[in-house]
Amino acid sequence: QVQLVQSGAEVKKPGASVKVSCKVSGYTLTELSMHWVRQAPGKGLEWMGGFDPEDGETIYAQKFQGRVTMTEDTSTDTAYMELSSLRSEDTAVYYCATAVLGYCSSTSCFDYWGQGTLVTVSS
Amino acid sequence: SYVLTQPPSVSVAPGKTARITCGGNNIGSKSVHWYQQKPGQAPVLVIYYDSDRPSGIPERFSGSNSGNTATLTISRVEAGDEADYYCQVWDSSSDPYVFGTGTKVTVL
Numbered sequence: 688q689v690q691l692v693q694s695g696a697e698v699k700k701p702g703a704s705v706k707v708s709c710k711v712s713g714y715t716l717t718e719l720s721m722h723w724v725r726q727a728p729g730k731g732l733e734w735m736g737g738f739d740p741e742d743g744e745t746i747y748a749q750k751f752q753g754r755v756t757m758t759e760d761t762s763t764d765t766a767y768m769e770l771s772s773l774r775s776e777d778t779a780v781y782y783c784a785t786a787v788l789g790y791c792s793s794t795s796c797f798d799y800w801g802q803g804t805l806v807t808v809s810s
Numbered sequence: 811s812y813v814l815t816q817p818p819s820v821s822v823a824p825g826k827t828a829r830i831t832c833g834g835n836n837i838g839s840k841s842v843h844w845y846q847q848k849p850g851q852a853p854v855l856v857i858y859y860d861s862d863r864p865s866g867i868p869e870r871f872s873g874s875n876s877g878n879t880a881t882l883t884i885s886r887v888e889a890g891d892e893a894d895y896y897c898q899v900w901d902s903s904s905d906p907y908v909f910g911t912g913t914k915v916t917v918l
Contacts, residue, residue, distance in 0.1 A: 722907065732845075732853065732896055734907035748905045749811075782852055790858045795900050796843035798864065800852035 689713040689787050691801035698807045704771040707804045709783030711764040719785045720793040721766040723757060726803075727779040735768070735781075740793045773808045780805050812901040814910035821916045828884040830913045832897030835878060840899045842880040844873060848893045856895075857882060884915070892917045 694708040711719065722737025736747035736757055745757050756769045766783055781804045784797035791798045815833040822828040832842060842860050845853035855864055857873040860880065870885045884891055897910035 724907075724909075731912040732847075732898075732909040734905065734909065737907075746906070750905075784853075788864070790855060790862070790864050791843070794906070795841060796855060796858050796898060797853075798855045798858070800854075803852055 689799055691783050691785070691799060693781075693783060693801040693804045696805040696807070698809065699773050701774055701808055701810055703773050703808075704769060705773060705806050706767055706769040707781050707783075707806065709766040709768075709801050711766070714764075714787060716759050716761050716764040716766060719787055721757075721759065722784050722797065723755075723768045724782045724784050724797075724800075725779040726782070727776070730779075733779075737784075770806075773806075775808050778806065778808045811903050811905050812899065812908045814897055814899065814908055816895075816897060816910040816913045818911070819914045819916065821918055822884075822887045823918045824887055824889060826887055828887050828891070828915055830882040830884075830895050830897075830915065832880040832882070832910045833878055834880075834899065837878055837880050837899065838876045840875075840901065842873065842875045843898045844871075844882045845896045845898065846891075846893045847896065853896065887915075887917055889917050891915060 690712045692710045697705050699705050720738040720740050723735040725733050739746045758767045783801040788798040844857035846856045847853040856867050856871050860875040861873040872883045874881050895913050
């Protein structure tokens with residue numbers, strides 16, 4: 688049974704960086720293509736980036752390129768999303784999401800999500 | 811980049827049918843997926859590949875996709891269906907995962 692367990696809430700000052708983790712259990716991280724989606728308060732879902740199995744590389748949404756880095760530690764089956772140069776508009780819940788239950792292919796949709804991590808950016 | 815447009819809100823009486831649209835240029839040529847999100851919770855996949863339902867999702871949830879509009883239909887609406895709903899497609903552009911603007915379903 689798969690589980691994606693994310694790290695706890697963070698409060699950061701403008702200009703700082705934040706690193707959110709997503710621990711996988713029930714599967715190994717190498718079996719999954721992990722993605723990150725964020726949701727600002729009262730707003731919609733926004734894809735930030737994730738692993739593209741066809742290219743074997745991590746791809747980032749244009750909006751976040753240069754400011755986001757997604758990494759994986761396969762020894763602990765933990766995925767990380769680091770966002771730098773934080774501003775108030777980055778206040779949001781950050782989710783890791785993947786296709787693992789067999790409904791979605793690795794390039795279609797997300798059938799399993801982490802519980803979310805609230806990141807608050809405030810001076 | 812590809813844009814998906816949803817109505818901000820839909821209101822429906824219990825037992826009636828709710829239809830949530832998702833508009834996009836020639837969306838009928840793409841596979842559309844739908845998520846339900848209740849307050850404080852992560853999204854849940856309710857329809858994938860236009861009209862398939864994951865295990866555990868009631869048959870009351872159905873989907874269709876043609877032309878420039880995809881539709882999520884919730885039949886015999888229950889109070890527990892009150893949530894935000896998002897459509898999503900995979901597009902072969904620079905930002906491949908695209909979400910719709912979201913629709914809040916209110917059960918009267």
